[in-house]
Amino acid sequence: MELLYFGDKGWGDELFFATLMTIAVSITAMIIGFIFATLFTPLKLSHNKILNSIGNAYTTVIRGVPELLVIYLFFFGGSGAIMFVASIFGYNDYIEINAFLTGSFSIGIISGAYSTEVFRGALQSIDKGQFEAAKVLGFNKYIYFFKIILPQMLRLAIPNLSNVWQITLKDTSLISVTGLVEIMRQSYIAAGSTRDPLFFYSFAAVLYLMLTFLSMQLLNKLETKYSKGY
């Protein structure tokens, strides 16, 4: 237990901040994923063949390739790509991207592919009559989307989105390979310097279990809130 003391003697405070980092990366990745999903869902539903295949390519490739490989692509390729763009604008110094950004971005792209599928499924299972009725009644676009379609979509999407959140939360453990100090990386450091890997990795598992348990509790509340009236 001494190993978990706060301060210089134990690893308690380090692990606490590492947990915060995991939460921060997961939330950022989830938001980036939502941005990707809002971009790609219309493409997947589009009747235009080219747009449609772009949308399908995104979800198929990302969901068919291991997360670790995607992370390596961005970890090793990220700064190269940015430096290439910068060199067009005449900036030739070495640019190193922040591990937090690379991590959240690569996990975000992965979680975006899952979110896209969730959004697509939710949109497709809304009754067609709802779209038609809203159009016939002459609502403007804002009310049409935010007051009629979105609330119905959220009701259907939230149970699946909480699955995506779980996947995203667990995937963040993989960005420890890039050196970002989140739960896994911190446990690795602690295990290395105390020679007690069993304790620290088990403790990391407990932290992850706590995170998944607490977030499921919160998301279930959200789910009941949005399924009111059904």
Next chain:
Amino acid sequence: MDIELMINSFPKLLNATLITLKLLSVSLILGIFIGLGFAILRINNNKLINKFAYGYSYIFRGTPLLVQIFIIYFGLGQIEYLRTTFLWIVLKEPYWCAIIAFSLNTGAYTSEILRSALQTIKPGYLEAGRSLGIPSKIIFTKIQIPIAIKQSLPAYGNEIILMLKGTSLASTVTLMDLTGVAKYIISTTFKPVEVFIVAGGIYLFMTFIIHNVIKYLEKKYGFQT
């Protein structure tokens, strides 16, 4: 784009794919047995047994696979007692550690898939079996299990693909599987895009095949309930 590198790295990556496939198939086979065992425990009426099986699947589904591998590979070696038993022969090899972690992980998911399939079997089938005077053991092995397997095919297909992606984590415990070799080539040549295309293409090809095999099996053995 370095086409030459892509062509040169292809045989190396293909060679590494063999290890990936070996890891996948061994852990899936072990995982099915573990999953079936825990699914049977889950539908048991004894609360303690039931809780135990639920706890197993909750822990393995609630923590990242990476943590599980690290606990088994780095953690278990720390227990002095284990080093004296024959288990140590297994646990000192990263290959077997990865297989243990993958099997336990996929076992947890499989048990959930099979449990929900077992619980959603129409009571009519079981009643028909009972009224025909078939012993309950045979009802279980010849009616419940085959129906559950058929019903869980689509979900199990997803699990196979998830596990295929999961085997990439073997590279974190020094195994040179497809991802491990890809990372090695990337870090020596600094050409991530080219290697990603080749290695990702191989993974996509495997997912494509698994997806279609499952679809075929669903068509052949699946039925409308």
